[in-house]
Amino acid sequence: MWWGYSQPLDLQAEITQIEDCILNNLEVLIVGSGDARHIVKTLASSYTHPARTITYHIIEPTLEQVARSILLLSLCLEKDLGLQEATRYYLEILGNTLLRPATAKYLAKCAKQLIDIPTCTVECPWLSLEKFKHKDRDNLESIFKFWARATCEGVPIVNYWDRRIRKLLKTRYDYREGVFDWDYHMILKPRCITNLTIQEYRFWRNNGIAFTWLEGEPVRSNPTLLNNIIQLGPGFIHYAYLGDIVNGPFFTWAAVGKNDDKRRATDIAEREIMRAIYEIRTKEPLCEDHVGAHRDVSILNGIIVSEMPDIEMENESWISTEDKSKQDKKISWMEVPNHKIIFHPITSLESLKSKCEYINRFHLIWVAHNMTKQLSNLIPLISADAPMIVELRKYMADLRKEDLHDFTKELKEIARTNGLRSLYDFDSNAHTFARFCKN
Structure with missing residues (x-):
């Protein structure tokens, strides 16, 4: 989904x-x-x-998917982000139930700025929502508001994920590692030649974290993966996590032919996203030397993360301390004058x-x-x-x-x-x- x-x-x-x-x-x-x-x-x-x-x-079938597409496109077009910074933000928001603190802070800030797009109170030259009814635009605004709030306050998304796994596997839940290994070795591996490792796939199946790096632990909830978000009075209700828990987000940006450099699917996806963002900005090919994470292949196997962080870290609530001047700062996007994106209702x-x-x-x-x-x-x-x-x-x-x-x-x-x-x-x-x- x-x-x-x-x-x-x-x-x-x-x-x-x-x-x-x-x-x-x-x-x-x-x-x-x-x-x-x-x-x-x-x-x-x-x-x-x-x-x-x-x-x-x-x-798109749901407004949450529309909002996520707007967020990911905004991230790729934003001028004020570093290349590796934007790349990792993109991958984490795309496919991780938990985010690193830096990514979560960016998501909270960006969601607050995107709130004004559905109401047309901020100009977004590359985007049009004019095909949506006012009710749908109001609901989009509510989704961005929920993301900003839920990122700071936290939602038990790992618990939602575990409930889905238990419901899917039922009596096989205690033997889930064997189920995950079977799906990887007997189905995915013969069917597709990619750099996806069993460690990455198994870690994602257990907790929904697809892309990991040594630099920072994923500890904050990713509310962009929640469904059916509705504003109710001063608060919100949602229908937990209803997305994919079997296949993973690896077969988009990491679906390239397997090669001999022993890179993970995460490394391949990082390279491809980095190349795309770089080419959007510069209109020229990416030099491989820019992909710093792939210079020393001897440490790549050590980057595979296989342990979850302390759950208390994930549940800790944040309080926004940004001053008014920072909150009012608008996103500065790259100019893409020949491209226009129009969303239509389902x-x-x-x-x-x-x-x-x-x-x-x-x-x-x-x-x-x-x-x-x-x-x-x-x-x-x-x-x-x-x-x-x-x-x-x-x-x-x-x-x-x-x-x-x-x-x-x-x-x-x-x-x-x-x-x-x-x-x-x-x-x-x-x-x-x-x-x-x-x-």
């Missing part, structure tokens, strides 16, 4: 692979990606393509096909694996010969080969029924994406 199960794509490259694209204005639709990775990757790679305007139309999946201005409008549509039932609503929106990319379920450890085969068969039938032509014969056991065009 909170992250995707496929690597980020340079959407401009995907369009030009289909045809010699000479359009000056591209419009893409991204449905249910779970995070902002495709936008970040496309922004980072834009200097390698001819100058053109790109408008990203985004549909109801748009049904309504856009009835609006003339959206028929045959998009030059590319990307669809998440859990949104394939919506293809019939999306096909009228895509222009002739434009690519439609559908995420497959290769990296989902809770699915067996038979499940992946059934998903592949079902997707092919949906595509055939709705007039889509597959660009190659795909299989969820072997491929990460399926690519289609209109007949």
Whole structure:
């Protein structure tokens, strides 16, 4: 729910692979990606393509996912963060139930500043929420307020995680280490060649902490992973943690081919995020010497963290001591004048096909694996010969080969029924994406 199960794509490259694209204005639709990775990757790679305007139309199932995407995009575009600082903030907020204190302080500060975006009291030149109703914007504002407060006061997210594990495993809970090892060695490892280690996967399955470094312990709750946040009087209610507890956030930025340098998935993801943020800022390739964490490969195995911090540290409440001048300081973003991000409500999946201005409008549509039932609503929106990319379920450890085969068969039938032509014969056991065009 909170992250995707496929690597980020340079959407401009995907369009030009289909045809010699000479359009000056591209419009893409991204449905249910779970995070902002495709936008970040496309922004980072834009200097390698001819100058053109790109408008990203985004549909996410929940407002919490919309708020997280805004937060992660803001982080990548913020001028005042150091390169490694921004990289690690991004990874921790993306995939960790617990944050380092520095990351938690940034999250609390940033959430307070983002509160004004849904109400349009602060100008955000790269973002548009005009498609949302006032009620949805008010709810977005409440989500940012909750994040700022919950980061300081703390929420028992590790307990929420443990309850989910107990409910999933039931009588096997006492033997959970064996279950985690089986999922890793018998399912994930044969299915995907990555640098994900058993220590990283097992640690995440136990407590929800995916990315770790020696510099600082993760001790503060990450409230951006909580669901159904509603403001009730002076306080808030939420529905604990309902996200993924089986697969992990490793198969987005860390889903690259395994190599011989013995880096962890965390190190690979750190390098890729760092490269993306650097390229957004400088419009030039990243020199590997900038990736300081990977200079001495002899210490990488020592960076694997396998013990939880003292729970009392995590529950300690913070009191905001920032003065008014610091609170009023607005975020300074990088200028991305040729890129515009427009969020649409989930109801748009049904309504856009009835609006003339959206028929045959998009030059590319990307669809998440859990949104394939919506293809019939999306096909009228895509222009002739434009690519439609559908995420497959290769990296989902809770699915067996038979499940992946059934998903592949079902997707092919949906595509055939709705007039889509597959660009190659795909299989969820072997491929990460399926690519289609209109007949």
